[in-house]
Amino acid sequence: GQQVMQIPQYQHVQEGEDFTTYCNSSTTLSNIQWYKQRPGGHPVFLIQLVKSGEVKKQKRLTFQFGEAKKNSSLHITATQTTDVGTYFCAGGRNYQLIWGAGTKLIIKP
Amino acid sequence: EAGVVQSPRYKIIEKKQPVAFWCNPISGHNTLYWYRQNLGQGPELLIRYENEEAVDDSQLPKDRFSAERLKGVDSTLKIQPAELGDSAVYLCASSQGTASSYEQYFGPGTRLTVT
Numbered sequence: 001g002q003q004v005m006q007i008p009q010y011q012h013v014q015e016g017e018d019f020t021t022y023c024n025s026s027t028t029l030s031n032i033q034w035y036k037q038r039p040g041g042h043p044v045f046l047i048q049l050v051k052s053g054e055v056k057k058q059k060r061l062t063f064q065f066g067e068a069k070k071n072s073s074l075h076i077t078a079t080q081t082t083d084v085g086t087y088f089c090a091g092g093r094n095y096q097l098i099w100g101a102g103t104k105l106i107i108k109p
Numbered sequence: 110e111a112g113v114v115q116s117p118r119y120k121i122i123e124k125k126q127p128v129a130f131w132c133n134p135i136s137g138h139n140t141l142y143w144y145r146q147n148l149g150q151g152p153e154l155l156i157r158y159e160n161e162e163a164v165d166d167s168q169l170p171k172d173r174f175s176a177e178r179l180k181g182v183d184s185t186l187k188i189q190p191a192e193l194g195d196s197a198v199y200l201c202a203s204s205q206g207t208a209s210s211y212e213q214y215f216g217p218g219t220r221l222t223v224t
Contacts, residue, residue: 006151031210042200042215043152050210088151092209096165099151 004029004091006100014108019076021103023089031092032065032072037102038085046074046087081107111135113216115201121222127189130219133182134203141178142213143186144200152200158184159207191223 005024013019023032031050035043047056049065049072056063062075072091076083086104090097114133122128134141139160144152155174157165160181169176173192178184188195198218204211 009149033209033212042218043213044215045212048210048212090151095207095209096154096157097209097213099153101149101151104149 004089004098004100006089006103008103009101010104010106012106012108013079015081016078019079019083019105021074021087021089023072023091023100025070025091025093025098027093028069029091029093030069032069033090033092033097034063034072034074035088035090036085037088041085043088076105079105079107083107113201113203113214115199115216115219117219118217119220119222121224122191124193124223125190127187128191128221129188130186130199130201130221132184132186132201132216134184134201135214138203138205138214139181140204140207140211141184142200142202142204143176143184144202146198146200146218148197155186157207164207188221191221193223196221196223 007022033048034046036046037043047063052069053067054065060077064073084107086102088102089100116131141158143155146152156169156176158178161178176186198220200215200218202213202215204213
C-alpha cells in the first residue's frame with residue numbers, strides 16, 4: 001500500500017548536537033508537510049514543501065524536498081531542550097496525506 | 110481564534126462497551142479528519158469529511174466504527190462494541206480545504222483505554 005518511510009525511529013543526541021530525520025516515498029509526492037508532536041501533545045504543523053529541490057529554513061531547522069519529490073529531510077542544528085518531541089513527515093498524494101511513523105528526538109541528560 | 114475542541118480528553122471503558130468522541134473544528138474549516146494514533150506511531154486516517162460528506166472512509170472499520178457530521182460542523186466518532194485493540198489516542202483535525210496541501214490543525218485528542 002501507500003507508505004512514507006521515516007528513519008530513524010529514535011535519535012538520542014546531546015544538547016547542542018545536530019539532529020536529522022529522513023522521509024522516503026516509493027512514489028512521487030505532490031507536497032510534503034512536517035509536524036512536531038511534543039510529549040503528551042498533538043501534532044503541530046511546521047512547514048510545507050511543494051517544489052522539487054525546495055529548501056526552507058526556520059531558525060535552526062532546515063527542510064529539504066528531493067529533486068524527484070520522493071524524499072525529504074529535516075535537520076536541526078544545535079539542538080535545544082525545547083526541540084524534544086516526535087517529528088512527523090506527511091506526504092501528499094491524491095488528496096491524502098500519508099504519514100510517516102515519526103522520529104523521536106531525545107536529548108541525553 | 111479557538112482551536113479544534115475535542116471531548117472527552119480521557120476515557121476508560123470495559124471491552125464490549127460503546128464509546129463516543131466529539132469534535133468541534135475551527136470555524137470555517139470545511140474539512141474534518143478523524144485519526145487514530147497508537148503509541149510510537151504516526152496518525153492513521155480513519156475518515157475524512159468535506160462538509161457533511163464522508164469523502165474517504167476506506168480505513169474506517171465499519172463493523173464497529175461509525176461517524177457523523179450532520180450539519181457540516183461538529184462531528185462524532187463512535188465505537189460499538191469496543192475491543193482491547195481500540196486503545197489509542199483519537200485525534201480530530203480540521204483544515205480549510207480538502208487537498209493535501211492544506212495545513213491540518215489538530216485537537217488535543219481523546220485517550221481511550223479499553224480494559
